[in-house]
Amino acid sequence: MENSKICIIRNDTIGDVLLTCPMIQTIKKQWPSAHVSVIVNELTYPIIKRLTTVDNVIIDYRQQFRVSNIVLVKKVMDALKEEEFDYIFFSHMDPLYVFASALVGIKNRVGDANNLILSRFITTKVSISWHDFTKHEIEQQIRLLEPFTQEPLSVEHPQFNMDDDLKQGVKALLSSDAIDNGYVVIHPSYGEGNRGWPAQDYAKLVDLIQTKTALRVVITGSDKEKDIVDVIMQLSETTAINLASKTTIDQLLGLIKESQCVIGAETGPTHMATLCKRPVISISPNKYIKPFRWGPFGTNHVVIKNNDSSNVIVSSQEHDSEEAYPLQNIELDHVFTAVKFIIDQEKFPKNQLYYWFKTSATVAILVDDLTDERIMDTTLESIINLLKQENIRWFLCTTKQDIKDKLSIVYDSIFLANPLYITKWVTQFAISDVTVIHALSKPKQLWIQTLKKLIALKLDKEPVLVESKGSFTTIKELLDWYLQATKQLSIVQK
Numbered sequence: 001m002e003n004s005k006i007c008i009i010r011n012d013t014i015g016d017v018l019l020t021c022p023m024i025q026t027i028k029k030q031w032p033s034a035h036v037s038v039i040v041n042e043l044t045y046p047i048i049k050r051l052t053t054v055d056n057v058i059i060d061y062r063q064q065f066r067v068s069n070i071v072l073v074k075k076v077m078d079a080l081k082e083e084e085f086d087y088i089f090f091s092h093m094d095p096l097y098v099f100a101s102a103l104v105g106i107k108n109r110v111g112d113a114n115n116l117i118l119s120r121f122i123t124t125k126v127s128i129s130w131h132d133f134t135k136h137e138i139e140q141q142i143r144l145l146e147p148f149t150q151e152p153l154s155v156e157h158p159q160f161n162m163d164d165d166l167k168q169g170v171k172a173l174l175s176s177d178a179i180d181n182g183y184v185v186i187h188p189s190y191g192e193g194n195r196g197w198p199a200q201d202y203a204k205l206v207d208l209i210q211t212k213t214a215l216r217v218v219i220t221g222s223d224k225e226k227d228i229v230d231v232i233m234q235l236s237e238t239t240a241i242n243l244a245s246k247t248t249i250d251q252l253l254g255l256i257k258e259s260q261c262v263i264g265a266e267t268g269p270t271h272m273a274t275l276c277k278r279p280v281i282s283i284s285p286n287k288y289i290k291p292f293r294w295g296p297f298g299t300n301h302v303v304i305k306n307n308d309s310s311n312v313i314v315s316s317q318e319h320d321s322e323e324a325y326p327l328q329n330i331e332l333d334h335v336f337t338a339v340k341f342i343i344d345q346e347k348f349p350k351n352q353l354y355y356w357f358k359t360s361a362t363v364a365i366l367v368d369d370l371t372d373e374r375i376m377d378t379t380l381e382s383i384i385n386l387l388k389q390e391n392i393r394w395f396l397c398t399t400k401q402d403i404k405d406k407l408s409i410v411y412d413s414i415f416l417a418n419p420l421y422i423t424k425w426v427t428q429f430a431i432s433d434v435t436v437i438h439a440l441s442k443p444k445q446l447w448i449q450t451l452k453k454l455i456a457l458k459l460d461k462e463p464v465l466v467e468s469k470g471s472f473t474t475i476k477e478l479l480d481w482y483l484q485a486t487k488q489l490s491i492v493q494k
Contacts, residue, residue: 001031001148004086008038010048011060012092014249014268015294016137017044020091021051021158021275023141028053029156030149037083039097046250052159062096076100089144093118110144129489131462133292133361133435134353140293143490155298158275162254170254173243178216183241184209184339185218185256185273187264188232189225196265197283199228201332203235205263208336210238215260218243220252220269260343263335266294274299279342283330291356300348302338303359306330354479361435362393363482364463367403369441375469376406379440382471384411386478395432397425419447426451430458436482440469464489 006027010020017040027036037056040048042063049057061076077100080088088101090111095118101109102121111118113125124147128140135143142153171179186206190196206217221229221244229244247255253272256262262273263281266289273280273296280296282303291303306329342348349355365383370376387394397415398404404416417424429437434455437448443465452462466485472478 001027001034001087003033004031005035005084006031006037007080007083007085007088008036008091009088009094009097010044010091011039011041011062011094011097014044014047015266015271016092017048018268018271018275019137019297020141021048022138022155023089023091023145024048024051025053025156025158026142026145026153030145030153037085043249046248047160047253050160050162050250050253052161072096073100073103077104080104080106090118090122091141091144098122110147127490130293131456131464132486132489133290133461133464134483134486135293135490136295136297137293138297157277157298160253160257160275162257166250166254169251170258173241173247173251173255174218175216175241178218178241181214181216182260183216183218185220185259185262185269186232186240187220187225187262187267187269188228189221189267189269190265196228197330199231200235201330201335202232204332205335205339206232206236206240207238208332209339210240212336213340216241218255218259220244220247220255261339263339265289266291270296279345281335281338281342283335290360291352292360295352295356297352300342300345301352302342302348303356304330304334304338305359353483354476357435357479357482358390358392362395362432363387363436363438364429364432364434365394365396366437366439366443367396367398367407367441368400368439368443370403370406372469374471375440376410378471379469382473383438383478386472386475390475393432397428419444422447422451422454426454426458429455429463433459434463436486437463437465438482439465439467442467 008024010017024036024038027034035055036053037058038048038054039058039060041060045057045059048054061079062072065072065075067075076096080100081104085106087108087110088106090098093111093115098118098121108124109122110124111122112128113119114128119125126144126147128143138155142155145153186202188196188202209215209217217240219229219232219240219242223245226244229242233240233242252269256269256272256278257276259278261279261281262270264270265283270280270282277299280299280301282291282296282301284305295303384394395413395415396407396411399419401416404414407414415428448465456462464486466482468481
């Protein structure tokens with residue numbers, strides 16, 4: 001791709017755009033002479049404009065032309081033809097650009113092979129498996145580059161141009177003590193599929209930070225978040241710096257870059273903190289939103305969740321349900337302790353994938369055959385002891401009454417259901433938010449595959465099936481087994 005003209009389509013939400021920045025940086029690191037253009041929407045244009053590795057930023061042609069769909073396709077085709085791109089990468093599989101690039105005849109059109117409708121218009125297809133929880137969104141984006149290099153690609157940290165005007169603009173927003181003593185950014189908003197931590201808890205957190213430390217608190221948000229920020233300001237006894245709807249998007253980036261820590265859900269500002277290598281406290285009241293794909297990648301962070309608080313099944317499309325997302329499930333003291341802890345750490349966690357598994361995963365151990373005595377006496381005991389040591393959620397399940405009777409001598413709360421009662425199995429696994437099904441004997445393929453597909457309809461992802469009746473001596477050995485099985489789901493199709 002040296003000396004070629006490359007286009008990246010990323011004209012969607014700010015969080016998604018930010019998590020594509022390492023891919024853009026990787027392109028320039030791998031092919032320095034390539035000319036890189038990125039098509040984004042008006043909101044994210046200022047951020048991508050500051051990337052040092054981008055040669056040209058184009059505002060989404062929808063927003064430029066604002067014409068009917070039929071006319072728009074023709075205008076986009078004309079624009080793409082004029083640019084003469086050699087490669088177009090669909091980090092966002094936008095049908096308009098997929099169709100237009102195919103009609104224009106851009107030679108190298110790169111995208112997700114698993115998009116059943118649009119992949120037929122792609123020339124270079126990369127099989128993106130969203131069930132592979134070992135791959136973060138940042139890594140999934142970089143995988144689009146794999147067909148064009150023989151060497152393994154590493155994640156490159158993006159560099160932003162923070163000029164003097166931006167730095168002075170950020171300083172003007174802050175008080176002198178915030179500049180002198182440092183500050184923490186709280187962004188109380190939340191992304192699609194999540195719920196926000198209660199305003200009264202954020203207010204108490206503001207007071208704890210501003211009375212128990214020398215740090216000031218800066219609260220950020222867009223116009224949509226102004227109401228909740230106003231409530232936080234009213235409920236808190238100390239006065240935070242209220243910057244809701246008072247910053248441009250690149251000022252927000254500059255503000256976060258100089259902060260001591262950023263607190264909030266997995267959304268745009270926490271992704272900014274990730275790219276700026278700032279510590280993050282990731283608050284996720286919804287147990288179904290996991291750091292595997294959206295968490296703080298490659299920066300110091302603490303994930304705060306309470307995965308056992310809800311017995312309600314809900315997919316990410318049903319995020320408005322108060323019943324489905326009980327909000328009183330994260331303790332204030334835990335958040336404040338995490339803030340004090342993460343600010344002083346050189347590196348935490350040491351292995352983010354292990355940490356994310358420990359904080360967010362659930363293992364269902366499927367036992368349907370105990371004819372081998374080692375399973376009961378050695379294998380099962382070793383697995384459960386290791387999971388218990390790391391406080392990883394687990395439960396036993398079986399399709400046979402006699403197996404449950406034997407297991408009940410040693411273990412409590414064993415799930416039993418006839419395999420034909422598939423709805424019961426789906427409900428149990430969805431409520432438990434199962435990440436890995438560890439089968440100690442080979443399950444019937446039609447049954448287990450049907451179960452996985454139906455669970456995915458509830459939770460937007462399939463659990464990973466791991467088959468092994470061997471014993472494990474360390475938690476690392478066990479987690480490596482799970483992770484290796486999961487990584488097999490992501491194989492580049494060249």
